[in-house]
Amino acid sequence: MSGRRAALKAIDWMAFAERVPNNQRTMFNNLKTRSDAIAAKLASLPEKPAVIDWNYYKTMVAKAGMVDEFEKKFAALKVPEPVDIQTATINNQEQESNKNAVAYIEASKARIGQYEQELEKFKSMIPYDQMTIEELNEMFPETKLDKEKHPYWPHRPISEL
């Protein structure tokens, strides 16, 4: 009777909790509560149902053959197992999430590359007291004074001084 059940995988909730980002923490808590409730419900039910004492009933019930009939039908009865419709959906979700994860990691690596490039630029910069104004404008283009738009000193609107 217990061969058809898929073995339950042990889940390390502590490790799982560590990996949850902060903005998804409520969802994680809800999932945990639901899982715990389901597990509790499962644990509260005994695995095998109570055994029916057929001999006792045979002696007690006066109607002839009723108990025998019941016993035969009961032994022949097969309780259908509930059909599993969700696992396929879950597997699909997992495939999709794997794809998304790969894409996200790619994007993340690209971002890291960008950050490292900028970091390199800063680390290999010549010290400020050895720079010229041209080098400063090269390094930080926003410091370049627009001599065409404002031809007279200080080459920028007075309000921005």
Added chain:
Amino acid sequence: MLSRLVFLPASALKSSGSLGAGLVQAGRCLHTSPQTQAPVPPLPEKSGKVRHGFIPEEFFQFLYPKTGVTGPYVLGTGLTLYMLSKEIYVINHETFAALSVGAVLIYAVKKFGPGIAAFADKLNDEKAAKVQEVKDVAVKSLTQAIDDEKKEQWRVEGRNMLFDAKRNNVAMLLETNYRERLHMVTNEVKKRLDYQIQLQNLHQRLEREHMVDWVEKNVVKSITPQQEKESIAKCIADLKVLAKNTQAKASL
């Protein structure tokens, strides 16, 4: 001293890049050809050493091998005396004006010079600190961003746990449902059998009680008046005996 002058009106002097005005720019405007792309050496902190405020130290070093320490001073005295005696320099009222102005100037520079120098240095340092801070903040935020990205990647690796949890939930629900069904079947069968037994018991009880009632009724009906009088007399006799016994017991 001159280097401080450069920084006081900072960008103004330097923006006249191509013109090369001022001593500071003079060294750099030689670097016009593409061969001299080497980074410019840093500006000197202090200007060349001078004695008495205006005579460069190099002059004294130049005369030292030939005339020793007193050489330049002797040269200076000799020149002054020559100019005075030959009237190449004529003493007039302008001389005294020059001497007074000179005295005041020297006093002013000696008294207020260091203060103003420190002030200019402070301005310079503030500017440098601000720019350095910009750089530090940028570097820090970039390293922080890189760490965060790495952490997010680590987090993504844990996505399987979510699906394991979901599958577990589904399996547990199925198992619970199956067990509930088994229990329900057993209970229903048991209930029906028990009902039959209860029904039987009820029947038997009703029959028994009915029979008892009927027997009782018949017995009562069959008691004749003669039997009734005899039984009442017997009861009274019994009671009298009992009363005598209890009286005897009570007097004892």
